Amino acid sequence: MKKIIQLCAVLVVLLTLGSCKKYLDIEPVGRVIPKTESDFRALLTSAYAGFAEHKSYLAVRTDELALNEAGYDLALYRDVYNWNDAAADPATRAFPYLAFYNTIFFANEVIAEVQDKAGVSAATDQMKGEAYLLRAYSHFELLNLYAKPYQAATAGTDRGVPLSLKMDLEQKFVPATVEAVYNQVMADINEGQKLLNVATFEAGKNYRFTTRAALALKARVYEFKGDWTNSLAAAQQALALNNQLEDLNVAGSKLPNQYQAKENIMSMEKTLNVSVSQSFFISAHLLNTYNQANDLRFPIYFSKSSKGYVSVKTGNNELVISFRNGELYLVQAEAALQTGNTALATESLLALKAKRLKPAYFATEKTRIQALAKADLLNEIYAERERELALEGHRWYDLRRYGQPAITHTINGTDYILKQNDTRYTLPFPKDAIVNNPDLL
DSSP states (O other): OHHHHHHHHHHHHHHHHHHOTTOOOBOTTSOBOOOSHHHHHHHHHHHHHTSOOOHHHHHHHSSSEEEOTTOTTHHHHHHHHTTOOTTOOTTSOOOOSHHHHHHHHHHHHHHHHHHHHHOSSHHHHHHHHHHHHHHHHHHHHHHHHHSOOOOTTTTTTSBOOOOOOSOOTTOOOOOOBHHHHHHHHHHHHHHHHHHOOOSOOOTTSTTSOOHHHHHHHHHHHHHHHTOHHHHHHHHHHHHHHOOOOOOTTSTTOOOTTSTTOTTEEEOOOOSSOHHHHHHEEEOHHHHTTSOTTTBTHHHHHEEEOSSSEEESSOSSTTOOOSEEHHHHHHHHHHHHHHTTOHHHHHHHHHHHHHTTBOHHHHHHHHHHHHTOOHHHHHHHHHHHHHHHTTTTTOHHHHHHHTTOOOEEEEETTEEEEEOTTOGGGSOOOOHHHHHHOGGGO
8 A cells, every 4th residue: 555655646746747737846855745726726636537437347247238249348348247356357447446545645635735735715625625525435435346335233343445544655554444434434524514615516617526515425325324314314405405307308408417417416427438338238137127118218328229229328528427416316215215204205206207207107107106115115216226327336336235136147158147145246456456555455
C-alpha cells in the first residue's frame, strides 16, 4: 500500500499539472502544493475524473448480459463472464483497486489542506464536503467489491478493506473489518453533510457531490446495511428536495440515466462502457422481466440488432449516472415496507410505474400491486429494481444482497455456474495489490 500511496503522490503532480496549465508552485521537496480555491477545485476535479470505472465489468458477472462470442474484445471479458477469478487469462480486464485509492488520496489532500491554504468560505466548505463524500463513496465501493455483504452478526469480524484517512507514507494499510469501514463511510458522509451547501449543480457540473447526492448515498449505504429506518429517512429527505421523474408517456422525455434528465441527482460514472456494450447482448433473462408491449422503458433501454438486443443506455458521455430519483423511489419503497409502512411502499412503487408504463397497463398493474401481500410486494420491488436500474451498476450488488442466487453463463456450448452463495460473489483482491501490500492476504 505504501507503493500505492507513493504512486498517488506522483499522480498529484502529473494530473494537476495537466488540468491547470498555470498550476502551482513546485515546493523544494518536489511536490505540487495547491494553495488557492481554483487549485483545490482542479485537484478535486482530478479526483472525480479518476474515479474507478468498474460497474461495466460487474455487469458482465450478472444475469443482465449474454456474451457475443464473435465480439472483438472477447479475450478481455471471457474470464470475467465465467467468474474465473483464480486463474484468469492475462488479457482479462482487471477490476480496479488502485484507482479508488488515487481518488481517496486526492480527497484526503483536500480535506486536510483546503481551508488552511485557501481560507474558510462557502466555496471551500463545499469542496471539503465533496471530498468527504468522495472518500466515503470510494471506500463503500471497495467494500462491496472486495468484502462480504454486510451481516450484522459477523460484520465486526468479517474482513473489509484498508481505510485510507490521511497522507501517511509510513502507515500500514491492513484491512479493517466490514463494520469499521461502514462506520467510517457513515462518519465521512455526516462530516460532508455539515459542509455541503449546493443542492444542485448545473448540467455539466453535476458529476459533483451535493446535498441531494449526499442524502442519496446515505440512503443507499443504510439500505445495504439493512438499516431500514435510516435508509427511509434519507430517501425521504432527498425526495423532499426534488421528487421529479422523467415521464416516459410524454413526448421528448429523456432517458432516466441521461445527465440532463429531470430526475438526475449526480452523473459521475459510466456504468456500461462501449467495449462491454459491443461485446455482449442483453440476456434473455433481463429481456423477459419486461412487458415488452406496455413497458415504455423497453424500446428506449434496448435496441434489436441482427443477432440480439443491445443496450441503448450507454455509448456516449451524456449517459453517465451515479444517483437519480428513480432509485430513491425504490429505496423508499423497500425501506418503507421493511419498516411496516405498506401504504408508503405501494405508493412509492406505483409513483414510479406511472411514469414508466402505458396508462392502460398501469391501471391493471395498480390493481394487481395493491392486492399483493407483503412478501409478494417485496419481490415486486426487487423485480422493479432490476427493470428500472438495468445496466446502471446495481444488479451485482443487489444479487449479493438478495440471496446470492445461482447464475449460469454459456460460452461455446459450455455452461459455467456461479452457485448459490458462491464465494465468488466476493472478488479477491487483485494480485498486483497483494504484491504491493502483503497485508491483504
